[in-house]
Amino acid sequence: MALEDKYKALTDAATAAGITDLAVREQDGVLYIDGTASDGATKDNLWAIYDQIDPNFTSGDLVLNVNVAIDVAVTHAKVVTQNSNLNIRKGPGTDQPIVGKAAHGEVITLVNRSNDLWWLVRTNDGEEGYCYAQYLEAQA
Amino acid sequence: MKTTNLLMSMVIATTLFFVGCKPKDAAIQAAVQAKEATGITVAVTKGDVTLTGEVADEAAKAKAEEVAKAEKGVKTVINSLTVKPAPLPVVISEDPTLSKNVIDAVKDFPMVKATVKDGVVTLTGEIKKPALITLMQHLNALKPKKIENKLTVK
Numbered sequence: 012m013a014l015e016d017k018y019k020a021l022t023d024a025a026t027a028a029g030i031t032d033l034a035v036r037e038q039d040g041v042l043y044i045d046g047t048a049s050d051g052a053t054k055d056n057l058w059a060i061y062d063q064i065d066p067n068f069t070s071g072d073l074v075l076n077v078n079v080a081i082d083v084a085v086t087h088a089k090v091v092t093q094n095s096n097l098n099i100r101k102g103p104g105t106d107q108p109i110v111g112k113a114a115h116g117e118v119i120t121l122v123n124r125s126n127d128l129w130w131l132v133r134t135n136d137g138e139e140g141y142c143y144a145q146y147l148e149a150q151a
Numbered sequence: 152m153k154t155t156n157l158l159m160s161m162v163i164a165t166t167l168f169f170v171g172c173k174p175k176d177a178a179i180q181a182a183v184q185a186k187e188a189t190g191i192t193v194a195v196t197k198g199d200v201t202l203t204g205e206v207a208d209e210a211a212k213a214k215a216e217e218v219a220k221a222e223k224g225v226k227t228v229i230n231s232l233t234v235k236p237a238p239l240p241v242v243i244s245e246d247p248t249l250s251k252n253v254i255d256a257v258k259d260f261p262m263v264k265a266t267v268k269d270g271v272v273t274l275t276g277e278i279k280k281p282a283l284i285t286l287m288q289h290l291n292a293l294k295p296k297k298i299e300n301k302l303t304v305k
Binding site for chain 2 (some may be wrong): 104
């Protein structure tokens with residue numbers, strides 16, 4: 012219960028932001044918050060609140076797993092790396108050979124998102140392979 | 152004429168009967184509502200009580216029904232309460248899967264070292280603040296048991 016109190020501002024904000032499938036539960040001294048946000052800004056806002064409550068996330072008492080909902084109709088994604096190119100790999104994993112690259116800011120075609128972490132994409136040059144989903148932003 | 156009169160009196164009698172019922176229903180409604188937990192809505196029609204709303208568990212649902220049944224003047228209780236679904240269990244990745252995904256997640260943060268043991272991800276090394284948020288977002292999505300962040304934030 013103590014953890015729910017500590018992160019109350021966060022869960023309240025999640026509820027207010029209309030996070031779907033919101034689940035908050037404590038287990039073995041860690042609070043787990045899962046849900047789906049309607050957009051990236053909502054997710055970032057929750058992370059900003061988390062950072063306020065627990066600066067630099069050093070307490071190790073929260074796992075905040077809020078992902079951004081993606082419309083099934085979405086077919087394109089933008090490369091949102093810091094500034095570098097994004098590797099396109101043969102399979103889902105950094106142990107897989109690189110088969111191509113997508114430039115920072117480039118909009119590429121989404122082929123399949125069945126894997127949460129690695130999305131199958133196709134570049135405008137026709138290269139197909141897997142990219143790390145965290146560096147892709149679905150285009151509405 | 153006689154038939155009309157008879158019908159009229161029947162209508163009046165019926166109306167009186169229902170009107171006579173109404174205050175009683177209202178009283179029952181108020182009495183039961185006062186005894187039920189918050190979140191439960193009580194409706195009464197001719198002594199029949201209908202309970203609607205959401206309760207935490209089956210026990211609370213049964214209890215609410217008993218409370219209503221115990222009230223004087225209640226004929227039947229229609230228990231339409233729904234039980235709140237149990238929260239989703241916490242899913243924690245197995246170490247082999249988690250380790251592989253952690254390697255993928257920290258690959259772009261060369262100053263960060265991550266180890267995985269029994270679902271706990273331990274981070275050491277150093278990182279810049281904006282990158283820390285990105286890294287933590289990546290790691291939190293991997294269903295770890297816990298993240299021990301021992302990074303020095305530059």
